[in-house]
Amino acid sequence: MSEPLRPIEWTGSAIRVIDQTELPGRLVRIDLETVDALVDAIVRLAVRGAPQLGAVGALGVGLAMVQGQREGWQADRLGAEIDRIRAARPTAVNLAWGVDRVRPLVERGADSVLAEAVEIVAEDERTNHEIGRHGADWIQARVPGKVRVLTHCNTGALATTEWGTALGVIRELHARGALEVVYADETRPLLQGARLTAWELAQDGIPHFVQADGAAASTILRHLVDVAIIGADRIAANGDTANKIGSVGVALACHDAGIPFMVAAPESTVDMATPSGDDIHIEMRGDEEVVNWGGVRTAPLGSRAHNPAFDVTPARLITAIVTEDGVLEPGLGQVPASRVASAAR
Numbered sequence: 001m002s003e004p005l006r007p008i009e010w011t012g013s014a015i016r017v018i019d020q021t022e023l024p025g026r027l028v029r030i031d032l033e034t035v036d037a038l039v040d041a042i043v044r045l046a047v048r049g050a051p052q053l054g055a056v057g058a059l060g061v062g063l064a065m066v067q068g069q070r071e072g073w074q075a076d077r078l079g080a081e082i083d084r085i086r087a088a089r090p091t092a093v094n095l096a097w098g099v100d101r102v103r104p105l106v107e108r109g110a111d112s113v114l115a116e117a118v119e120i121v122a123e124d125e126r127t128n129h130e131i132g133r134h135g136a137d138w139i140q141a142r143v144p145g146k147v148r149v150l151t152h153c154n155t156g157a158l159a160t161t162e163w164g165t166a167l168g169v170i171r172e173l174h175a176r177g178a179l180e181v182v183y184a185d186e187t188r189p190l191l192q193g194a195r196l197t198a199w200e201l202a203q204d205g206i207p208h209f210v211q212a213d214g215a216a217a218s219t220i221l222r223h224l225v226d227v228a229i230i231g232a233d234r235i236a237a238n239g240d241t242a243n244k245i246g247s248v249g250v251a252l253a254c255h256d257a258g259i260p261f262m263v264a265a266p267e268s269t270v271d272m273a274t275p276s277g278d279d280i281h282i283e284m285r286g287d288e289e290v291v292n293w294g295g296v297r298t299a300p301l302g303s304r305a306h307n308p309a310f311d312v313t314p315a316r317l318i319t320a321i322v323t324e325d326g327v328l329e330p331g332l333g334q335v336p337a338s339r340v341a342s343a344a345r
Helices: 035-043 050-071 075-086 093-108 110-140 166-175 192-203 213-221 247-257
Strands: 008-010 015-018 029-032 147-151 179-185 208-211 227-230 234-236 241-244 261-264 310-313 320-323 326-328
Touching: 008 050, 008 110, 015 050, 029 035, 035 050, 035 075, 050 075, 050 093, 050 110, 075 093, 093 110, 110 166, 110 261, 110 320, 110 326, 147 166, 147 213, 166 179, 166 192, 166 227, 166 261, 179 192, 179 213, 192 208, 208 213, 213 247, 227 247, 241 247, 247 261, 247 310
Parallel strands: 147 179, 147 227, 179 208, 227 261, 261 320
Antiparallel strands: 008 015, 015 029, 234 241, 241 310, 320 326
């Protein structure tokens, strides 16, 4: 990719994002000019990915203030609309983190809020590159030669603001000439791996296979990969992590095969107020995502869907957690509770 993909920006009156529901067929940018439009984009996953949700949450507070000024909202209405943005996706802690970081600036006006939100976007770009370097260093110290990687869901520029978390580690390995191939799980039921991760890998010329989620454990147990790298939507104080449904199955297979299972995420994803994975609220989504395919019913009428958007991987199954501050190894008793920076957020 000749120019970095920057999927989110503030236009001066709207949040401009890539509508990820249109990929890989079309690259479409949309302007979100109201809180209704923003919340709808978050819920239908036009905007998604933990770090990107953090940036969108912060920008959303500014958007609510601009809309409120335009429409003459009172303070209680503004507060309610900000709360609505904050609660749009409950599992991903970054959305609430982004809102909470700029909310104390509301009294200073929209310009102050938006300036801080734009700084969050810039910080995320820097953070992603640090995560990539730390993660690649850790892997290369343990895996000789070129690395074969498995990844689950989308953790690239489309999930962040420019580079990626888990996919940022993969990009760094590729830039160093140390990457052989990537196995990208398709990530049912909405195919973020097949639609989004594969699209980003193709744009960068990175060799890859797309595989069914059900193939992941076999790929790992047949020793076709050297490491699995995923992102996280929330990391509990004890090191348990919530990520896209299917992640814990990858971790179990890695544990059995004796290969590293790495979680890559910014410090803002560490939630010190959540003691363990048992305390993470798991978002449940609608039946239609599972029992339909391309608008066609694929399950019998009357069949219901069990459709959790996320699962929780216990810290004991995680070999390494990489953030912008370095690498922790939960299997050796290191957990994010030692992160002073996180406790301050």
